[in-house]
Amino acid sequence: MQIHDNPTLKAEARNLNFFYGEAKALKNINMPIYDKKVTALIGPSGCGKSTYLRSFNRMHDLYPGNRYEGEIRFFPDNTNLLAAEVDPIEVRMRIGMVFQKPNPFPKSIFENVAYGLRVRGENNKRVLDDKVEHALKGAAIWDEVKDRLADLASNLSGGQQQRLCIARALATDPELLLFDEPTSALDPIATGAIEELIHELKKRVTILIVTHNMQQAARVSDYTAYMFLGEMVEFGKTDEIFIKPKDKRTEDYITGRMG
Amino acid sequence: MSANNSSGLPQVSDRLAYNAMRNWRERLIEGLLLAAAAVSVLTTLGIVYVLVSESVHFFAKVSIVDFLTDTQWTPLFDDAHFGIMVLISGTLVSSFVALAVAIPMGTIIAIYLSEFADSRVREVAKPILELLGGIPTIVFGYFALLVVTPILQTIFPSLPGFSLLSAGLVMGIMIVPYVASLSEDAMRAVPMSMREGAYAMGSTKLYTAIHVVVPAAVSGLAASYILGISRAVGETMILAVAAGMQPNLTWNPMEQAATITSYIVQVALGDLPHGSIGYQTIFAAGLTLLMITLLFNILGQWLRAKYREAY
Known part of the structure; x- marks a missing residue:
């Protein structure tokens, strides 16, 4: 891992708090996200890691009663993603997301990948063909689907559907890609394919991934953050977190004494 | 143990x-x-x-060929003709008018309730909407005759006092709750994860509703439309009251005409001797009606099977 170079900031949470109604789910989180690196969020169920992830693309705005406090700065333009005057739709145009369960749309394989481009008003057949192919190659699924782009996406296997969802997110060239436990519904072989893909992807995009699989965090990430009860307990380079954690709670979790 | x-x-x-x-x-x-x-x-x-x-x-x-091709329906006259097309035309025109109201309106209401309205609005609006479906059709019939027809006559002065247009429009309003309620159920059954996927791609609510939720719910929407069609084809009272009961082979909704159902009511109210040809027309007309609804039901089943979405 080439962590000795000085990484540039892609995003940074500053004093981030989050409330589901009255319940405080994130407590004063401060954390950097480095450009073209993979950052993993680990922690026991209910620790707030998905809540934190979903703050980046303002998914919480979809439901009433949710409230953010603090900032998530997004670089290079240094905007606060959570500011009231920032349009969540514009945020989601720049930040892609891959979900826990593959959620392809009830459309063809091609139209699934073209979806984000069409949302952005792109209807030129040549441009769409080009970008869809590029995205499918980027998600390492092109060879499997190139002869049946018109088939319904729901006919693909779970692992293929998830890679299709990655291609869908990649097609619009996001700056940051959020993964919310992307392999928890997949078998070990499909999981391996996704992990390999994440390795490839970090050359072109910054990645933030939630996982409850610590081996996965160790395998795919450059940085790891351990969260517990809505707090950011420890953040650091992945090998340091796993080899010599500074906080007792982190150590308990990664050695399996808690979690 | x-x-x-x-x-x-x-x-x-x-x-x-x-x-x-x-x-x-x-x-x-x-x-x-x-x-x-x-x-x-x-x-x-x-x-x-x-x-x-x-x-x-x-x-x-009466031969089946005459039944299907004759252009007059005068079973009680001395010169009796039995052209069922006369009644079918009234049924189809009034149903078409009704569905032209009910399907777009029902779908739009369903999209609003399922995708845009917040839960408090939905909890109040949906029961009220369903109440509309509980109003007796005779009330709708007189509403068409006494309220809608005069209003339409101010726009179309040539409109007669009884018309397929007026009856069809009111019939459409009657069917709206059925279409809206079932369509809304179908759209709400689309898993939230699919909507989140669409929003995460930067879609607006409307784009998500039209391009993701509606296609995902299409089999349920088809089922609601088929129910709407069956209601329209089988509706009796509104047509008997507001469309006139004059057998009239027409495709123009501005005219009055009898439908299969309103003919059956009319004849059943009279005193035809059991076993007479006039009496038997009731059953031939009823059978035709059954065939039409059966046809739409089969079509609906086929559409549902074809577009069934597994999520």
């Missing part, structure tokens, strides 16, 4: 013994459930039997 029997528990072999009483009770309940299910199936079969057996007498006197 210990071998020690001092606790008073029966021995294992006893506990696994065949329980004849329980088995008998299960069968009894199964029989009762089957009987309940059989009531509706047998009723349907009975209706079909009556319609077919009476129609056989009718078609012994």
Whole structure:
């Protein structure tokens, strides 16, 4: 891992708090996200890691009663993603997301990948063909689907559907890609394919991934953050977190004494 | 489960013994459930039997070709004609007008309730909407005749006092709640994860509704439309009151005409002798109506199977 170079900031949470109604789910989180690196969020169920992830693309705005406090700065333009005057739709145009369960749309394989481009008003057949192919190659699924782009996406296997969802997110060239436990519904072989893909992807995009699989965090990430009860307990380079954690709670979790 | 029997528990072999009483009770309940299910199936079969057996007498006197091609429907005249197309045209025109109202409006209301309205609005609006479906159709019929027709006459002065247009429009309003309610159920059944996927791609609510939720719910939407069609084709009272009962082969909604159902009401109210040809027309017309609704139901089943979405 080439962590000795000085990484540039892609995003940074500053004093981030989050409330589901009255319940405080994130407590004063401060954390950097480095450009073209993979950052993993680990922690026991209910620790707030998905809540934190979903703050980046303002998914919480979809439901009433949710409230953010603090900032998530997004670089290079240094905007606060959570500011009231920032349009969540514009945020989601720049930040892609891959979900826990593959959620392809009830459309063809091609139209699934073209979806984000069409949302952005792109209807030129040549441009769409080009970008869809590029995205499918980027998600390492092109060879499997190139002869049946018109088939319904729901006919693909779970692992293929998830890679299709990655291609869908990649097609619009996001700056940051959020993964919310992307392999928890997949078998070990499909999981391996996704992990390999994440390795490839970090050359072109910054990645933030939630996982409850610590081996996965160790395998795919450059940085790891351990969260517990809505707090950011420890953040650091992945090998340091796993080899010599500074906080007792982190150590308990990664050695399996808690979690 | 210990071998020690001092606790008073029966021995294992006893506990696994065949329980004849329980088995008998299960069968009894199964029989009762089957009987309940059989009531509706047998009723349907009975209706079909009556319609077919009476129609056989009718078609012994009138050829099927005449029935389908004659352009007059005058079964009670001395010069009797039995052209069912006259009644079918009224049924189809009024149904078309009704569906032109009910399908777009029902779908738009469903999209609003399912995708845009917040839960408090939905909890109030949906029961009120469904209440609209509980209004007796005779009330809708007089609403069409006494309120809608005069309003339409100010726009179209040539509109007669009875018209397919007025009856069809009101019939459409009557059907809206059925279409809206079932469509809304279908759209709400689309998993949230699919919507989140669409929002995460930067779509607006409207784009998500039209490009993701509606396609995902298409089999349910088709089912609601088919129900709407069946309601429209079978609707009787509104047409009997507001569309006039004059048999009239027309495709123009601005005219008055009888439909299959309103003809049946009209004849049934008269005093036709049992077994006369006029009496038998009721059954031939009823059978035609049954065939039309059956056709749409089969079409609906086929559409649902074709577009069934697994998520």
